[in-house]
Amino acid sequence: MPRRGLCGGLLKFIREDDLEQIRFAVIEVLSEVGVLMEYRPALELLADHGAEVDWAHSIVRIPEGLLQKALLTAPSRFTLYGKTPEWDVKVDLERVYTIGGSCALSVLDLDGVHRPAVRKDLVDLTRLLEAMPNLDIMHQIVVPSDVPELGYELINFATCYSISKRNYYSQAQSAESVRDQVRMAAVFQGSEEAVRRRPTFTEVVCMVSPLKHEKQNSEVLMESARWGIPLYIEVDALCGATTPAPIAGTLVESGANVLAGVVLAQLVNPGVPCIYSIASGIMDMSNGAYSGAAPETTLIHAATAQVAHRFGLPYQGGTGIDAKLPDAQAGYERALQVLTNILAGTNFVHLSYGMMEQMLLASYEQVVIDEEIIGAAYRIARGFEVNDYTLSVDLLARIGPLGGHFLRERETREFYRKDRWLPTITDRNTWDTWQAAGGKDMRQAANERARAILAREEPWAVTPEQAEEIERIAQDGVARAQARRQQLQ
């Protein structure tokens, strides 16, 4: 059975007529202001299909008709494949999933030490994430300091893809890197043709605000589209700095920026899945920092769900939190962010595990705490059913008002198990009982749980021989990337 997430979308921040205003504004910016694309083949393809290109400035203006055509071929439902069918994720505009990651440079380890991430951390954090029941999509949570910067994504691919059964959320620094990744996936899937038919990984392409697609972005986007690899087309806006300070203006910029990528991908390969994505945040005006957990950031992310869905595209939002320790700040930031995004119908809640300090830091303990927060948030979002059975009038009549209770009734036992969320590291005991059990706070409980999970040696998703072959392709790719750079110098 594939994974089918619960349906979000109860919460709407944009009124219907305002949503139309936003849509018109996006179309106006796309067709009259345009987007800068550095990659010449992208401009040529768009020009061939009727876009207006200002060749002197590499700006492309996309008319509404071309956009509409792309939105017709871009699917609103599709499957992201896992290595086994139970990890397939059925995507549409309503269901909600989570993504781990992404790309922290430091870790807060289980001894409480803050230090640069190394490849061992990538292995262990991926193993830890793999044990989290509510995680749907795997992503590289750290960029290790002991792997080369050029081609690091190949090493990360080899590590995460080999460990995890989940669909892998990858990224690439070049078209060649995409091809290397197809080769690595083919080791597990049997052939490149099998990867093309049922890709077990996806690519994220991160556009620059305002309205800029760098050369590498378009190159990776076009190569992935050719292979039929689903794309997260992402904008990382800094509201008030790289996009307008009003949230509405930020939504407009992101819409135009993302949709320019969607049009390009659909021209390369009509029907390739495109996920409207943001990892935006407000700029904290006191220090210029990106804030992933500010309430305004959460508002941007929740509201963008409505905009993406208006254009008929699944949506990825959600971002890291700002706290440095798994403390009260971390708890409140993550809880508000995750719950709001789920309720808003964010189809992929990104960076939802362990990411702190404006996406610079990954915490082992916070991974486990975030699983707990997501579990509770999912339970709220699932709501409750009203029907003859749940209204329980017959049961109420049976027990009556004569001082009975419901705890011993069969109906209670049958219902509560399906209905209740069972916490794992949350403590609901009284002081004395809690003290008697060691008086641990949530961080200590998470620490113990993480250690217990890591002590188990679960088999990797691929065989040791496949892992070895995948690693060889990654190392070979890194060597070729280095050689190319030297040639250029």
Place this chain on the structure above:
Amino acid sequence: MQLGTTGGESAVLRALTESVIGGEAEQTMSLARQALELGLEPMRAIDEGLIPGIMEVGRRFESHEFFLPELIMAAEAMKKGMAVLEEAIVARGGKREALATVVLGTVKGDIHDIGKSIVGAMLTAHGFVVVDLGVDVPAERFLTEVEKQGAQVLGMSALLPTTMPYMQHVIEELTRRGLRDRVKVVVGGAPVTPAYAERIGADGYGDDAISGVRVVRSLLGLA
């Protein structure tokens, strides 16, 4: 030579255990009757059929595989099965020795019933005779029943911080009447703590139904 356990006997014992774990009261009763029809000693059906079931339920409750509804339903099933088997013991002119008699109640001014009743069900399931006085029980009633039943244990429950002190009042009354040494006093309820139990002169404190049974057993030297 002792008769070996036939396939039918061990199957029905296993089924009894399973039906207690599953909280199937009706099924436990009919399996108990089936055991008797097969010629099983009723004591053996209790010791090797019902009791392993309720012990397993206690284990699962403590390891958070089971929760209160499963616990109560298992206790109900245990009670129903026990009734059938005890009847058979009596019919054969025997008597099942109760471990001890426990008088139980929620103190005066407090009408919280559920927690106390769960403790009662678990004590019954573990072989105690439980005299449940219900809720809003005045000191006089506790004292009379302890004396009348010859109870070895008095269990009191209070869910309100305002009714907690009444438990101390009952203990003082026991002392005044010269009954205190005849009975072990165990207290429980959400606001009650081990320290409070000690301060008011109780002998034990139970945090939940399972630990309640454990505390009673240990006070009586049965652990």
